[in-house]
Every structure is written in structure tokens, then in C-alpha cells.
Amino acid sequence: EADIYQTPRYLVIGTGKKITLECSQTMGHDKMYWYQQDPGMELHLIHYSYGVNSTEKGDLSSESTVSRIRTEHFPLTLESARPSHTSQYLCASRRDTLNTEAFFGQGTRLTVV
């Protein structure tokens, strides 16, 4: 079982609120990723990090931001939530040196009302 955790699992929040989705892994992986999963289930890469102090935007434009101050922690922040941000957010990590599987957290289902 993967040692990658996301909190909260579910979040319902009002428009305009600032929120942070947490993601932590205990596998020592340098590479971490955030995917947004739409209702059709497609996974879109929105952010990734190759290590501490490294963050990059993914293929899908997102109004969220990320930070990577510690190897094990990769939080995602929305400064002002909007209904269009309603989605499932999945965090993942991979080993740095081998082209191998990515481990996913269970996801955060965000609803902005």
C-alpha cells in the first residue's frame, strides 16, 4: 500500500475562501504531482515538483499554486475558490531514479458553492 496521504478527503467551501489541500508521502520520493480529475474521469496534470524548492505548472492551466518546502509535503492552495474549481484533486509521487510507477493518494473531492 502506498504511503501517500491527502487531506481532507472531502471539502465543501464557499466562494471566495482560501483553501489548502494537503499531500504528504513517506517514501522519500523527490518527484510529486497534482492531477485534477474531471467528472468524465480524465486526469489532467496541473502541477509538479522535481524536489525541494522546485515547482512547475502542468499541461492544464490552473489558478492554484503549490509549494515544496519539504520533500515529503506538497500542498496545493487556491487563494479564492470558485465553483469552477469544483473537482477531484489527486496527488502522486514517483521515485527519482527509476522510470517506474507513480503512487497516488486517495484524492480530495472539492465542492465550491
Next chain:
Amino acid sequence: GENVEQHPSTLSVQEGDSAVIKCTYSDSASNYFPWYKQELGKGPQLIIDIRSNVGEKKDQRIAVTLNKTAKHFSLHITETQPEDSAVYFCAASIQAGTALIFGKGTTLSVSS
């Protein structure tokens, strides 16, 4: 960048039948091709993967085939069971650490 196409988007089979899901990729530099299964309310989990130096890999009822020339790979599930019902994703990756690029997913339904 890499683009992964996956077909079909939905697949319904009877218990005991075989299921096949196909994916194509665009970047010939891709060399790692995993398949993930996602059950309701959970994150995707790896079920099988294949690297570009191998043409076929099997694990019990699940097999994956890779055709590098045609740039396509397929997932084969034999003797399907109701618990195989889930969303399946194929993905491709160029090198270690780069993000996996996923197909759009296939919803498999196995009826008993």
C-alpha cells in the same frame, strides 16, 4: 509533448468474457507504459506495467502488449469478474521522474 489516446471510453462485458482496452501514444521517446485501475472513491492503483524493451507481460488474468513500431499498447483481462468493474487508465512516460501522461480512461462494467 506526449499525447495518449485510449479506446473505448466504456466497455460492458459478461462475467467470464475477455476485455481489451487499447492506447496509442505520440512520442517515440516514451519507454514506460503503466495501466492503472481506479475504483469509486479511491485514487488510481497500478495493476501492470511494461517497458519499451519488452513486447508482452502477463500477471495472472491481466496482460499487456506493446507494439513500439505502431506506438500502441493494449490491456487484456481474461475471465472477467464483477470486481474487475472500474475505470482503467493507460499512461506513458519518457523518463524517470517525469509526469505520467494519462489516457482519458475506460469504464469497464462486468455483469454477472
